[in-house]
Amino acid sequence: MEAQDFKVIVVGGSYSGLSAAMTLGRSLRKTLVIDSAKPCNHFTPHSHNFLTQDGMTPQQIAKIAKEQVEKYASVTFISDEAIKAERLENTFIIETKSGQVYKTAKLVFSTGIKDIMPDIKGFVECWGKSVIHCPYCHGYEYRDQKTAIWVNEENAFHLAPLIRNLTQKVTVLTNGAVRFTTEERSKFNKNGIRIEEGKIAELEHSNGQLRTILFQDARKESFDALYTQLPFEQHCGIPSALGCEYTDKGYLKTDMFFKTTVEGVYACGDNTSPFRAVSNAVANGNFAGATINRELASEQF
Known part of the structure; x- marks a missing residue:
């Protein structure tokens, strides 16, 4: 099967992933969002401490966000689960649970974490x-x-x-x-x-x-x-398989620009930080998207 080609693939379509996708869409980057619909905060009935959305349900916020991102023609959404990735020189090959194959220059993990109850x-x-x-x-x-x-x-x-x-x-x-x-x-x-x-x-x-x-x-x-603060595990094991490093607390290790320790791989949201808030995830995704766009623009210039 021939892989479909994208400039950026975002794995995880919750707040940080949607925020990254919006920034990339507004920058005309051909972007694919792969979302398995397993957000970290699906237990929570209401989200608070986020300007303009205080008291909304997480589902309402995500629905509005996705509708807004979908307006950008360069962004494509699929409901699927990324299960494997490999790096071939400057390209990443992504396989999904449904058997689809995609390739990309830049890869973003906004996959969150899973609490251990x-x-x-x-x-x-x-x-x-x-x-x-x-x-x-x-x-x-x-x-x-x-x-x-x-x-x-x-x-x-x-x-x-x-x-x-x-x-x-x-x-x-x-x-x-x-x-x-x-x-x-x-x-x-x-x-x-x-x-x-x-x-x-x-x-x-x-x-x-x-x-x-x-x-x-x-x-x-x-x-x-x-x-209480629960122990957790990463929702997605692909970053580990690619060689990304983790902190001693179990979060994906990134620099201030949300770059992981593997070139071309970025991470944002709850999988990188103990500050689990919608506002923080949105800010992370926005910054990660801007970082990727800047790098793509510099490579093309």
Whole structure:
């Protein structure tokens, strides 16, 4: 099968991918967006802290964005999944799950990450609704409410002050023996934050709204919200197969222009940064698209 030729292929058609595609479309670059419709935030009912779109659903934002990008004739969308890539000199060959083959000079991965959920009853149903990861995305909606932070490591001192700013009803859940130092425990106490060591057995909820946390010793405590930051894995393994390097936290390593460590390969969005916000993904994609267009223009000049 003869490969269809594009200047740029964007793998992943959520916010960062759509933003990159818009920039490239407006720059008249023949661009293909391959999207398997698996966005990171599909659990979340509403998106916040993004100007002009505050309170919209993620699906509404993505729908509007795609409709706007589709107006640019140089951008093509396909609903498919990229499963393999290889580099032949200055060209990348991409194969998809449906058996299609494409080639391109520049390759963008905006493929996001996949959260690894704990095996706790009720967790998945609450994730993105009342079990949340970001005080900027969700914290305002749970201001002044009884809130738990599930953490037992140094990251607690990143989250705790931000959440304590939104509510004084804060409890740290360690889900087992405390690993904080005496000084750290003293700091929590000073700020009126209680530490609960019980192991979590179940999240009791109503349609995803947390009501009660049940501990393994049969104790219960009511909470309105629970913050936690989950381990994750990359949604797409192709960058690794191409030789792209990752950070020690598991994110794709990029420079300030969203170039990976492999020439001609770029990455943007949640697969590159712990700052998981729609606004950040859009900004990343815009910048990545501009970087690619500048490089293509320089090569042609």
